[in-house]
Amino acid sequence: MEKRDLVIIGGGSAGMAAAIEAKKNGIDDILILEKDDVLGGILNQCIHNGFGLTEFKEELTGPEYLSRFADQVEELKIEYKLNSLVLDVSENKVVTYSNPTDGVVVCEAKAIVFATGCYERSPGAIQLSGDRCAGIITAGTAQKYLNIHGFLVGKRIVILGSGDIGLIMARRMTLEGAKVLCVSELMPYSNGLNRNIAQCLNDYDIPLYLSRSVLRVEGKSGRVEKVVLAAVDDKLKFIPGTEMEFECDTLLLSVGLVPYVSLLDKLHAEMSSTRGAKVNDQLMTSIPGLFACGNCLHVHDVVDFVTDEGRDAGRGAANYIKGLSNKSKHIEVKPGNGVSYVIPQFIETDLNNDITFKFRVRKPIKNVFVNFKSGEALIHKVVKPVLIPSEMVMIKINKDKLKDLPLSEIEVSLEER
Amino acid sequence: MLDVIIVGAGVTGAFIARKLARYELNVLLLERESDVGNVTSNANSAIVHSGYDPVPGTLKALLNVRGNKMFDQIADELDLHFNRCGSLTIAINDEQMKTLYELEKRSEQNGVPVKILSAEEVKKMEPNVNPEVKGALFAPTAGVIDPFNLVVHCVENAVDNGVKLHLNEEVTAIKDNGEYFTVKTNKGEYQTKVVINASGLYSDKIASMVEDIDWKLIPRKGEYFVLDHFSPDFVTHTLFPLPTAKGKGVLVSLTSSNNFIVGPSSEPIDDIEDFGTDSLTLGEIRRQATELVPNIPFNQVVRVFSGIRPTSTRHDFIIEPSKSNKRFINVAGIESPGLVSAPAIAEYAFENYISHLFELKEKASFNPRVKRYNRLNEISLEERNRLIKENPEYGKIVCSCEKVSLGEIKDLLSRSVPPTTVKGVKRRCRAGFGKCQGGFCSPIVTLTLAKHYGVNPTEIKWDKEQSNILKSEVKK
Numbered sequence: 001m002e003k004r005d006l007v008i009i010g011g012g013s014a015g016m017a018a019a020i021e022a023k024k025n026g027i028d029d030i031l032i033l034e035k036d037d038v039l040g041g042i043l044n045q046c047i048h049n050g051f052g053l054t055e056f057k058e059e060l061t062g063p064e065y066l067s068r069f070a071d072q073v074e075e076l077k078i079e080y081k082l083n084s085l086v087l088d089v090s091e092n093k094v095v096t097y098s099n100p101t102d103g104v105v106v107c108e109a110k111a112i113v114f115a116t117g118c119y120e121r122s123p124g125a126i127q128l129s130g131d132r133c134a135g136i137i138t139a140g141t142a143q144k145y146l147n148i149h150g151f152l153v154g155k156r157i158v159i160l161g162s163g164d165i166g167l168i169m170a171r172r173m174t175l176e177g178a179k180v181l182c183v184s185e186l187m188p189y190s191n192g193l194n195r196n197i198a199q200c201l202n203d204y205d206i207p208l209y210l211s212r213s214v215l216r217v218e219g220k221s222g223r224v225e226k227v228v229l230a231a232v233d234d235k236l237k238f239i240p241g242t243e244m245e246f247e248c249d250t251l252l253l254s255v256g257l258v259p260y261v262s263l264l265d266k267l268h269a270e271m272s273s274t275r276g277a278k279v280n281d282q283l284m285t286s287i288p289g290l291f292a293c294g295n296c297l298h299v300h301d302v303v304d305f306v307t308d309e310g311r312d313a314g315r316g317a318a319n320y321i322k323g324l325s326n327k328s329k330h331i332e333v334k335p336g337n338g339v340s341y342v343i344p345q346f347i348e349t350d351l352n353n354d355i356t357f358k359f360r361v362r363k364p365i366k367n368v369f370v371n372f373k374s375g376e377a378l379i380h381k382v383v384k385p386v387l388i389p390s391e392m393v394m395i396k397i398n399k400d401k402l403k404d405l406p407l408s409e410i411e412v413s414l415e416e417r
Numbered sequence: 418m419l420d421v422i423i424v425g426a427g428v429t430g431a432f433i434a435r436k437l438a439r440y441e442l443n444v445l446l447l448e449r450e451s452d453v454g455n456v457t458s459n460a461n462s463a464i465v466h467s468g469y470d471p472v473p474g475t476l477k478a479l480l481n482v483r484g485n486k487m488f489d490q491i492a493d494e495l496d497l498h499f500n501r502c503g504s505l506t507i508a509i510n511d512e513q514m515k516t517l518y519e520l521e522k523r524s525e526q527n528g529v530p531v532k533i534l535s536a537e538e539v540k541k542m543e544p545n546v547n548p549e550v551k552g553a554l555f556a557p558t559a560g561v562i563d564p565f566n567l568v569v570h571c572v573e574n575a576v577d578n579g580v581k582l583h584l585n586e587e588v589t590a591i592k593d594n595g596e597y598f599t600v601k602t603n604k605g606e607y608q609t610k611v612v613i614n615a616s617g618l619y620s621d622k623i624a625s626m627v628e629d630i631d632w633k634l635i636p637r638k639g640e641y642f643v644l645d646h647f648s649p650d651f652v653t654h655t656l657f658p659l660p661t662a663k664g665k666g667v668l669v670s671l672t673s674s675n676n677f678i679v680g681p682s683s684e685p686i687d688d689i690e691d692f693g694t695d696s697l698t699l700g701e702i703r704r705q706a707t708e709l710v711p712n713i714p715f716n717q718v719v720r721v722f723s724g725i726r727p728t729s730t731r732h733d734f735i736i737e738p739s740k741s742n743k744r745f746i747n748v749a750g751i752e753s754p755g756l757v758s759a760p761a762i763a764e765y766a767f768e769n770y771i772s773h774l775f776e777l778k779e780k781a782s783f784n785p786r787v788k789r790y791n792r793l794n795e796i797s798l799e800e801r802n803r804l805i806k807e808n809p810e811y812g813k814i815v816c817s818c819e820k821v822s823l824g825e826i827k828d829l830l831s832r833s834v835p836p837t838t839v840k841g842v843k844r845r846c847r848a849g850f851g852k853c854q855g856g857f858c859s860p861i862v863t864l865t866l867a868k869h870y871g872v873n874p875t876e877i878k879w880d881k882e883q884s885n886i887l888k889s890e891v892k893k
Contacts, residue, residue: 104812119853122856127721130693133879149860149874
């Protein structure tokens with residue numbers, strides 16, 4: 001059986017960052033397994049700019065951003081295998097992968113980092129009503145067809161969901177000569193970044209309809225012919241009489257991303273409401289030696305933060321391989337009022353000087369305190385003028401503040417000022 | 418002059434074609450769709466029913482039980498996923514327990530082995546069942562089958578043994594000339610001694626081309642949820658509620674691919690081309706299903722779909738020659754339990770009617786088996802590596818959700834009933850069947866089909882004629 005110190009599943013931004021950081025922390029025997037025929041993952045098809053503002057203080061395209069890390073992977077002589085899909089991972093850290101040159105390989109690792117990204121929610125997942133015809137396609141798949149293969153999936157387009165890929169594709173398809181009729185969002189607020197609403201919709205006069213969703217799709221001919229939207233009430237039920245009909249050939253879906261973690265699911269790792277695994281301050285899952293980072297842990301809005309999280313996982317895995325990450329405690333971190341999830345879910349080591357808590361709010365909110373409490377004791381309090389669900393919040397707390405807590409749990413909650 | 422034209426390559430037409438392929442007959446199978454088994458056979462519960470439910474003495478009862486017994490051999494010969502997992506018909510109150518005993522009696526009349534189980538036994542077999550369960554009727558001979566490849570492999574076997582298959586060809590008129598028929602289609606005209614009408618939802622229309630009929634179709638739509646294979650033991654049998662006048666009710670079952678299916682509804686419809694789904698119906702299915710299994714994780718739903726049953730006003734299978742000409746044979750009204758009955762329907766139609774029309778001579782060369790498929794997930798590591806060495810494309814996994822390799826997809830294209838559409842690939846090898854529903858693999862499948870057929874990718878279709886996936890190539 002092949003043996004490795006560290007196997008990293010996924011060679012996108014999270015996986016490459018994890019590998020680079022682990023290497024810098026003294027781990028030499030690393031293997032990155034990438035299912036595609038190039039490193040970089042989804043960034044390869046993200047040819048728009050806006051990447052790297054935090055990481056490099058400049059605006060790069062996806063391929064530019066990824067190549068900076070792919071170059072480092074080469075320079076550091078980190079081994080990677082392309083066209084390599086992991087078929088199975090066992091609890092004792094045996095990875096089985098397949099590729100055209102080596103066949104199926106069984107490889108035992110001391111630690112494994114999952115950096116497998118996410119997938120798009122499908123028409124079935126949202127139980128879309130109406131005909132099941134061609135022309136209903138997720139935004140990322142349409143992006144791949146356009147930016148990698150050179151094909152436009154439609155000419156008259158309605159977009160459901162205001163996720164960032166949908167917004168980016170509204171602009172991209174408009175520039176290629178398609179007519180984007182509107183973006184419809186079920187919620188009363190957008191799920192995309194504000195800058196994307198401005199630059200991708202407003203600049204091209206594409207209307208965004210909030211609190212509206214697809215009542216039904218019509219396409220008996222085999223291809224989408226019409227999309228009927230209707231307004232929804234505050235319980236998200238359709239309001240009769242509010243129908244709007246759009247003759248179109250395509251319904252593009254941008255209705256959410258889900259961590260792609262079937263391998264961890266199968267191992268019965270403890271899962272979080274993000275549908276990624278629960279992790280501790282080292283980004284280790286409930287299964288010792290298995291780490292997770294990037295969009296397979298929770299879906300990010302900015303790739304720079306994915307890179308940063310990849311580094312944390314790479315460092316965590318290096319600590320684990322070197323035998324440094326003994327668990328000294330078990331503090332559970334829970335989302336409280338107004339917070340949908342918090343990462344990490346557990347604090348178990350003393351290895352980090354600061355712990356960065358990452359979380360999202362349930363709905364847009366202005367002028368709030370973010371409270372970190374253990375029982376009745378207030379450990380930390382931050383004022384935030386605006387918080388919205390589409391932007392991940394990060395708050396750093398020094399580890400000294402987490403000493404001697406009254407309960408072995410911390411709750412992160414919002415309080416209106 | 419042809420000997421036989423079979424109208425419709427659904428599961429019924431497929432098994433009739435395969436039966437006739439054993440003899441020296443010139444047989445043409447006509448299908449209006451772009452693929453075989455693409456309508457009712459494509460969208461159903463995929464259950465190999467045991468046969469306790471049909472009214473004793475009906476063709477449904479007779480042929481369901483006979484068909485069920487044939488399935489082990491069929492699955493072997495046609496290289497299919499088949500799991501005789503057994504079914505449990507669940508009673509959740511005392512009133513329903515009484516009905517279970519009636520069903521037990523009916524099972525005896527139909528010759529189906531069953532057993533009434535206590536609540537404790539049921540909970541032991543299915544820990545996720547409604548804890549209020551009072552008991553269940555266990556039918557060990559029930560099973561689940563891959564309905565897509567059941568038809569594909571069956572037609573493939575017929576074609577391998579000499580049957581001709583024409584896709585995208587719709588029958589527009591049939592003229593009865595006494596000793597033979599003239600069958601007109603959108604593509605041409607044929608003369609044939611015998612016509613077999615196995616055209617499913619269109620069988621009343623086709624039958625009416627030769628005479629006035631005293632039955633008609635009153636089709637009913639059924640909507641379903643498909644869930645991912647999130648757990649190997651969520652349910653391990655097919656769970657039914659008690660049957661009602663409307664049908665067998667909303668079931669919760671594992672499938673032959675180890676994911677899960679929930680449905681169907683049963684609503685009469687006017688438009689037999691309306692395969693849409695709607696949230697109200699799905700909500701009602703959900704409510705009924707949770708009475709059987711309360712904690713169904715609906716966040717694991719990967720797809721919703723609907724199928725249409727060709728229910729007839731006779732409420733039984735119609736397998737008989739037309740009144741005006743014994744050479745025109747109707748095989749109609751094949752609603753549930755049609756899938757399990759299909760091989761027996763073919764036998765019945767052959768023994769009672771078709772065989773009387775010809776001096777039959779068996780083909781010496783007939784081979785009941787399809788060429789084995791390479792399914793990489795089901796073989797040993799050594800075997801897998803041997804195949805990858807021979808063909809590296811078996812090592813390239815294209816569908817990460819269902820772990821399907823490029824080699825397996827390309828294998829399909831060299832079979833005798835190859836897929837021409839993305840849906841055709843999906844139905845045959847499950848690429849695109851998983852949680853991302855083809856989000857990652859459909860571009861590769863589309864481009865692979867285009868390359869194989871030597872067309873621009875914009876020509877590749879999801880399913881029907883107008884269902885192109887791509888609109889245009891961008892300027893280069």
